[in-house]
Amino acid sequence: MFSPTRSLRFQLLFAATISLCVVALLALMAVKRYAYDTAKMTFDERLSSAALQIIDHVHFNNLSFSVDIPFSAFKSLASSANDRVFYLVTSTNNEFITGYEELLNNPVVQTQINQHNTVLEPKPDYFYLDFMGESVRFSVVSRAINTMQGKINVYAVLGQTLQSRIAWESEIYNQAIKMLVGVILCSLLVITALIWRVLRPINEINRKIAKRSNLDLTPISVEGPREINHLIETINVFMSQLDGTLNNLKSFTGEAAHQLKTPIAGIKAQLSVAQSKVRDPEALSYINRISSSNDHLERTVVQLLNHATIKHRFRRVEPQPVQFNQLVKTAVASWQ
Known part of the structure; x- marks a missing residue:
């Protein structure tokens, strides 16, 4: 319907x-x-x-x-x-x-x-x-x-x-119609006021969430009827879970950077030692290829980690207004 x-x-x-x-x-x-x-x-x-x-x-x-x-x-x-x-x-x-x-x-x-x-x-x-x-x-x-x-x-x-x-x-019918129309209009006004009162907590939740920054995941506090309180509790639980997920992602990013960069650095060091000691041209050619692939893997891992870090920090940093005109003036002045 x-x-x-x-x-x-x-x-x-x-x-x-x-x-x-x-x-x-x-x-x-x-x-x-x-x-x-x-x-x-x-x-x-x-x-x-x-x-x-x-x-x-x-x-x-x-x-x-x-x-x-x-x-x-x-x-x-x-x-x-x-x-x-x-x-x-x-x-x-x-x-x-x-x-x-x-x-x-x-x-x-x-x-x-x-x-x-x-x-x-x-x-x-x-x-x-x-x-x-x-x-x-x-x-x-x-x-x-x-x-x-x-x-x-x-x-x-x-x-x-x-x-x-x-x-x-x-005459009786017309008088009854007038009274009935008046009752209906009054009822609609009362119903409209009641609907506004019932939906006011929902609008308050919407305003509070809209005013929050990306970093604010603290629980929402809104007074409302029992049904609205269930909704508020659900939103607060979701925000708590989201905050925990973001913190876990931050920890995972740091741990992944450490776990990936350390073995790659070790491989790179071992390859450098091998390049200095090996005299066989064919073996040296293989070592150089391995070193080149290792360098490519290192750059790829760094790019992935940087991308994840930037995306994560972008969501965690509260947006700030930027004075674009002042920024351009500063950049131009630095080149003079």
Whole structure:
């Protein structure tokens, strides 16, 4: 997922951002569902309350039903000037009493009325319907009224368009989005500060190593959490081993110079003695060849040892600034 060359800070921030985005997406889905359920419950309660007020004002007088619809029934639904309200009051066998007669002729409304159960305490049923070019949420309530012909069920169907419901749901959702965005931004700021604090010991180690000279292989001392302390201990162990290796290399270089130069010098001395005592031209020719090869071996060994010594000392000597202009002036003055 991440390139190994990516910054650790970038990887942590990216992972935290992705995690927060996933959580935010799930939270938005939950908030949207909550806003829908809240708006539905709130407006359904208003709708059923108004329908119950209407059904409570249905009376049977002089062999006919009459309805005195209270003003308060529609006042609770007047939260939006753009919403429209439709109602119907009917009795058993679809007898029209008052309201929108078009609702009585609608097959969906007739089905909902026929399926509605009349109980002692009216319990509303709800359904959606496209009516007169509007999406409407309807509530159905009923109660039984005693008449000369016996008990007759009276039904009140009350509906309201969805503008206020949708607007309230959107308001809840938008407020939740603002709060969620604020929480995410604050979380990112806190995570960024924590990442900076966690990575500070690593940056301190980097600065201390960068400021050190080639000769300084002493242990590093940085205060940090337990995980960083393990890293510091590992670096200190490595530096200790490196210091020991360099010291061993220095000892090996001196020992090698002594062990190699001494036998070569002895061979050279013996060859000099042989050259002075041997009179046979052929034997002297062989001795001269051996002496020449010995000289070549001596020069090669000296060059190798000098190269190893210079390379070793170059790594062990701390670099110093050089005034190049002054160096050139000094060199030119020495030739005058």
